[in-house]
Amino acid sequence: MDKYIFLIPLFPLIGFLINGLLGKRFGKGIISFIGCMTVGFSFIVSLFIWKYLLSLEPGHRILTQTLWKWMSVGGLSVDVSFMIDPLSMLMILVVTGVGFLIHVYSTGYMYEDESYWRYFAYLNMFVFFMAMLVLGGNYLVMFVGWEGVGLASYLLIGFWYQGIDNAVAGKKAFVVNRIGDFGFVLGLFLMFWTFGSLSYLDVFPKALELFEQGSLPINSPVLVAICLLLFVGATGKSAQIPLYIWLPDAMAGPTPVSALIHAATMVTAGVYMVARTNVLYTLAPSALLVVASIAAATAFFAATMGVLQNDIKKVLAYSTVSQLGYMFIGVGVTAYWAGIFHLMTHAFFKACLFLCSGSVIHAMSGDQDMRHMGGLAKKMPITYITMLFATLAISGLPPFAGFFSKDEILGKAFSFPYYPMAGKIIWFIGTAGAGITAFYMFRLIFMTFHGEFRGTKEQEHHLHESPANMTVPLVILALLSLFGGWLGIPELIGKFFGHVPNILEGFLEPVFEHSSNIVSQFAHHGHVAEPVEWTLMTTSVVVAIIGISLAYYIYMVHGKELPQKLAQKYAFHYQVIYNKYYVDEIYEFLVVLPIYYFSVFLWKVADAFFIDGIGVNGPAWVVKRTSSIVRLVQNGYVQTYGAFMLVGMVTILCFFIYR
Amino acid sequence: MVHLSWYLTVSAMLFCIGVFGFLTRRNIIMMLLSIELMLNSVNLNLAAMSHYMEDIRGQVLVFFIIAVAAAEAAIGLGIVVTLFRNYRSVYTEDITILKG
């Protein structure tokens, strides 16, 4: 079966080439057929390989395929090779499966677009590079995919290039990702320097061997440096503080692209990479602490920023940043499988959310402002139900998928084996963030689907449910948002249902085996007592319910008068503050206002000024300024040029003599 | 007999004068002459060394350098002529369209 791995990336590549080179001459039917079927074939091949993988002994579930020797230099030999183990298997199933659904959805969503062929060519190219990233048997092949998905994302964000903002957003994504890649490449250099290889099957055993020999102690500086540099790459690709800023802007691209690239797959590449590198990270606990702390901060801050957005896609964008934070908390507290579990469930419910929002935007003729929506539930029932499912999942209510994965992460964070105290803080922040998540997600639901319609008459007239090729993927994803979590039912709950096993943890176990051994060897006792576990679980559910109730209270009970107040931006916040009962006022003073102002602060000051300005535009500005100053030396006088040559030579000479 | 170091000193001085001329004169023709001066200082150097080492190759090299310098002057003057047609000037400060 390992002979067929190459087919998975090959099909989308063929699709890209056909659509890219000839698509202009094809009809839309052929383009859609090629675009969808190539990804569909990849999914089928993945399923077959999965079946084969399951037939193997758990310890031997590694398939490799080497296509050709890529290059060899300085004792380093790199092959173009693929590796499938349970981790990459799961990832490729998600990528091709969700990818296929989104391709199908796109046939409906993008049907009117004149560059239909270009869109599908880019989308297939993306799937190709994503498959390379996931399936690559060494870091260099992963890097090819890593750069490639960045390129595809850049092209798709700027797909509607007529809008200047879109192109700027594409450029921003690109610049930020280059900064991340810089760290990533340095990490690879350092890894090559330390281990003399870049292949997964060489580096990790070598690291373990050196570790057992004692020549690579836990937390050794070089290892921490490698892990942190790789994590810099991950912050770029997976939108963590401080490099997350490109993701909200990336929403300028078509909505299915946001669903596929900027929610379900590409942005999770960083999580995958950290999970893939789990052996090295486990050996570098301080790097893990950095990962987990940044992740917790991102999860919380992004959630608070989501509260304020009125653009339906922006809400989802910030929520993606926040959920990515949860995944990184998972991998950061050595609960690698939980991070990957959340990655999977998130792919389901977030793809569903984005596609639903696309359906809404489609119905609203391109309007994305939630203040113009309302009461859409009656007009688009399927979209409403599916979106509600996904929202319940992201809010973490049982028995939806998000509950199991998020709870697993938070539970594991509470018992962070390396740094128990930090773990408790991360748990607290994460739980608070979960509450806010439930709040703003239900705010979205209430503002969009409930109440009265607040848009123009014309928009109201056009409201319609989307066609079947858009709703069917929605339904599938909604069902996955419900049942997907049942793959990882914790032992605690499982024993009530006749010892349901935790399928996913068992499946992924071989990948993280060494890490768990190291953790159990070095860290404090990692397991919490059963009552504590129950308490944690209950807490997160209660927090979610509080968030939802708050949203209901503010946007449903008080939101009746909303339409009249819409003229003023953010009017309802003030309205809520001045008009209501005394209890409300205290309540809002204590809860809503701080969150509101904190959110404004973060959005306007921290985000726009510090991170956007100093983090991204800053370096670009410095480079441009320096450039325009340095170029003045080149003044056109031939004597100046000659003088520089002479000075250069004399400097070399002086160095030689006075060395 | 004149000691070798005298030749070398003269040659080094010539070379430095050439470099100085190249960097200070604004007239292209003068700059070309400065380069000739530099090349000739090398010739002097080589001839003297060749003589003192009793080795013929240095003087062979001198011949080649003279030939190359002639070719160089031919190309150089050709460029100066067309340059003058375009700019109506042979001063380097006028010939600074390309910069930055």
Next chain:
Amino acid sequence: MNNINMSFDLYHLWQVCGGQLILIVAGLLLILVDIILMEKDQEIRGRWMGWLTVFIFAATIGHLACREWDLHDTIFMNVFSADKYSIFISIVMTCAGLLAAMMSIGYLRNNGLVRGEYYILLVFAVAGAIGLIQSVDLLMMFITLEVMSLAIYALAAFLKDSSYSQEGAFKYFLLGSFGSALFLFGVAIIYGTTGTLNITQMAQYISGGSYSTLPILVAFAMIMAGFFFKMAMVPFHMWTPDVYEGAPSVITGFMATAVKAAAFGVFMKVLFVGFTPILASSGQPDFAATVNLSALGPYWKPVIWWLALLSMFIGNLIAVSQSNIKRMLAYSSIAHAGYMAVGIIAANGEGRMGVLFYLFAYTLMNIGAFGVVYLIDGMERKAQDLEDYRGLGYIYPSLSFLLSLFLVAMAGLPPTAGFIAKFYVFAAAIKEGYFLLAALGVLTSVIGAYYYLRVIYLMYMKEKVKDVERGPIAAPTVVALVIAALGVVYLGLLPENLASVANLAQQSLAMIF
């Protein structure tokens, strides 16, 4: 002076210097052909001269690759040597000449410049470059360097009515002569000190222990300065942007590749054969030698470390604020010189192999890029501003796609030849512990990506503001572009074949007589 055998063996000469001989004889014949065609129609004349030149270069490549590759021989008392190293770089330069000649057919027609001497000069330039890389003797190096340079000065000035071309050529000429004079003074000092002009004999003198005497150091610095000028390393780079902007686009592509290949090739030869020979202590060649026995290493390594860093930084930095695409590519070529120099610093087999690979990859992508530039230009300087590239992706999709490919390769993104080339040189440097330099190099390539991809961004994500009408597309140019593009992709996917050949080439550097 071990064997003075002055008998002139013509067959031996043909064996060792076949490439040069073909080019020189063919160049002379081309003059005759040009005279014969003088009366004919411009169109016919240009086509004949162009195709003949293409044929000559192709024949030379064939001869070099098939007849001379396995040779290991010298002639004229070790003045020229034929070894895999020289032949490899000769092939790279002749390829540059071939691609340039193919593009020139269309270029000259578009600019109404069909004149035979253009091709003749091109042939002589390549002949000089091959002579330069084959020479083991500093005297011959100077002469062949001048043969190459003089031809290129004339080519750079080829647009007689363009002030830009004239100004560029004038600067190139003056500074080039200045650089040669510095180089020559260094040679004279070497001669006076060691009594020889042959770099292998010079090596024996230097590794005999007197490496750090003042005259040797002065000569070393001056010879380095002469080569750095041709390599366009900061601070000897300042002619580059002006000349590249002014010269005819195809010639710019040729200069940026063939001349760079020649300069890097001969510099590495002088460095690793002459000043810091890579011979093992037994006197036998050491193929994998990473240790330089001569103690000059600590002298030149820091120098090149700094110059490489400066070249990478300044080249990439100034390129950011350029508005003319040729000028931008000129600054990028300075940066590329810096990247290649990183491979020299490593001073190991992998580093030298990486530089050779880089030269080949760079030749393909750079000439390709200039080919597209001239096509979009139509007439020289009609549409060279970056602003003219707005929205071009939708007007000329295939040209834009090719340009994007070449630029992506220059930015060093996988899976193109540019990525592999950068990877080789950086990996070699890291292996020797130059981690900081590699890290800074990667940082500069982040800046580099910005301006390369800005062109792509303009082409695909902006709407056009001005009607740009490209010139008529000539078939040979298309063929050359496709060859370059396929080469860039092929070397990105399967670099091992070329790399192993380059490795053989760099090994033979240790065996030069």
